Amino acid sequence: GENVEQHPSTLSVQEGDSAVIKCTYSDSASNYFPWYKQELGKRPQLIIDIRSNVGEKKDQRIAVTLNKTAKHFSLHITETQPEDSAVYFCAASSSGSARQLTFGSGTQLTVLP
Amino acid sequence: NAGVTQTPKFQVLKTGQSMTLQCAQDMNHEYMSWYRQDPGMGLRLIHYSVGAGITDQGEVPNGYNVSRSTTEDFPLRLLSAAPSQTSVYFCASSITSGDTYEQYFGPGTRLTVT
Numbered sequence: 721g722e723n724v725e726q727h728p729s730t731l732s733v734q735e736g737d738s739a740v741i742k743c744t745y746s747d748s749a750s751n752y753f754p755w756y757k758q759e760l761g762k763r764p765q766l767i768i769d770i771r772s773n774v775g776e777k778k779d780q781r782i783a784v785t786l787n788k789t790a791k792h793f794s795l796h797i798t799e800t801q802p803e804d805s806a807v808y809f810c811a812a813s814s815s816g817s818a819r820q821l822t823f824g825s826g827t828q829l830t831v832l833p
Numbered sequence: 834n835a836g837v838t839q840t841p842k843f844q845v846l847k848t849g850q851s852m853t854l855q856c857a858q859d860m861n862h863e864y865m866s867w868y869r870q871d872p873g874m875g876l877r878l879i880h881y882s883v884g885a886g887i888t889d890q891g892e893v894p895n896g897y898n899v900s901r902s903t904t905e906d907f908p909l910r911l912l913s914a915a916p917s918q919t920s921v922y923f924c925a926s927s928i929t930s931g932d933t934y935e936q937y938f939g940p941g942t943r944l945t946v947t
Contacts, residue, residue, distance in 0.1 A: 721892065754936070763941055764876070769935075817927065819864055819866075819881070820866075820881060822878070825874055
C-alpha cells in the first residue's frame, strides 16, 4: 500500500517568513495530493490540492509543488501570519480524488509574532 | 445545510463494551469514510463506502464494523472495545464533480477506552 512520509514534524518561523513542508510518497500510481490544516481541537480542513497532471498550484499565500519523478510534493506558505499556526497534513491517493487517502504524520507549524 | 455531523462528541468505554459512533451528512455525497487520529500518526483510514450498500476496509479495519443502508448515514461499530482503540475518530464525506474533490470532515468523536 501507499506510504506517505512528512517532514519536518515541527517547524517554527518568524511572522512574515516563508514555511515549507515536504512529503514523499511510495506508490507511483498516486495521482491526487491534498493538504489539510488542523487547528487544535478542530477538524481537518482542505487548504489546497494538486493532481498529478499539474506541477504547481497557487492560491494566494499558499502553493503546492509536485515532482512525480522523485515522488515528492511540498507545501509553501509565504508571508506567514500567527493564524497560520496549526498542524498541517499531506495526503495521497491513487483514486484521482479524495477517496482512500493515505496521510502523512503531520507538521506542527508555529508562527512567532 | 449541516454538512457532516457526528455523535457523540466524547465517550468513555470500559474494555469489552460495545458502542456505535454515528455519522450523517446532508450533502448527498456518495463517498463516506471513517478515520482515526492518534498523536504523531496522522489520520488512518478504517473503513469507507462508495455508496449505499457498499463498504470496504481501509488501512486499520480490525475491531470495527460499518454498514451503509442510506446515502446519509455511515455508523461505525466497536464490537468489543480495547484500550488500543482510544483515539479521535473522524467521519468524512466527499463527492467528485468536475474539478471538485474536497473531502468534508465531521467534528470528531474523542473516545477513551479504560
